[in-house]
Amino acid sequence: MAYWLFKSEPNTWGWDQQVAKGDVGEEWDGVRNYQARNFMRQMQIGDRGFFYHSLKEKSVVGIVEVCALCHPDSTTDDSRWECVDIKAVESLPEPVPLAEIKAEPRLADMVLVRNSRLSVQPVTNAEWRLVCEMGGL
DNA sequence: GCCAACGTTGGC
DNA sequence: GCCAACGTTGGC
Numbered sequence: 001m002a003y004w005l006f007k008s009e010p011n012t013w014g015w016d017q018q019v020a021k022g023d024v025g026e027e028w029d030g031v032r033n034y035q036a037r038n039f040m041r042q043m044q045i046g047d048r049g050f051f052y053h054s055l056k057e058k059s060v061v062g063i064v065e066v067c068a069l070c071h072p073d074s075t076t077d078d079s080r081w082e083c084v085d086i087k088a089v090e091s092l093p094e095p096v097p098l099a100e101i102k103a104e105p106r107l108a109d110m111v112l113v114r115n116s117r118l119s120v121q122p123v124t125n126a127e128w129r130l131v132c133e134m135g136g137l
Numbered sequence: 138g139c140c141a142a143c144g145t146t147g148g149c
Numbered sequence: 150g151c152c153a154a155c156g157t158t159g160g161c
Contacts, residue, residue, distance in 0.1 A: 009159090033144075054159060098160080117143060117158050
């Protein structure tokens with residue numbers, strides 16, 4: 001199983017909305033970036049991901065699971081763009097702010113630190129465990 | 138609100 | 150195929 005990170009502007013699509021969708025989940029649509037799309041193509045059912053709020057919050061707030069493989073993005077007719085579906089699994093007891101991630105030397109190579117603009121990112125097993133721990137899981 | 142970093146576009 | 154110009158994102 002692989003780990004990922006999904007980034008969203010909370011005023012566009014927030015964790016509360018994701019949770020409200022329940023086990024049905026929701027398309028992670030609107031991605032218009034080849035790198036991000038290519039990562040979504042690699043995802044398998046059951047892969048886990050962090051849900052990150054950008055802008056004012058800048059925190060990892062929850063954990064999601066991939067519940068549908070990559071398919072055409074329903075928000076565009078452009079066949080280049082595809083996305084997976086994800087569903088909320090659980091909230092982090094303690095959201096992990098970007099500042100804490102940056103302050104942790106073992107997380108210095110996280111894509112979130114290295115390339116903050118990429119909206120869908122891979123996360124290593126070690127990074128996953130550490131951020132879960134920092135979030136109180 | 139500003140600006141740096143990055144990706145995309147289009148002219149040559 | 151290169152590179153300048155432009156647009157977008159997101160941290161500060």
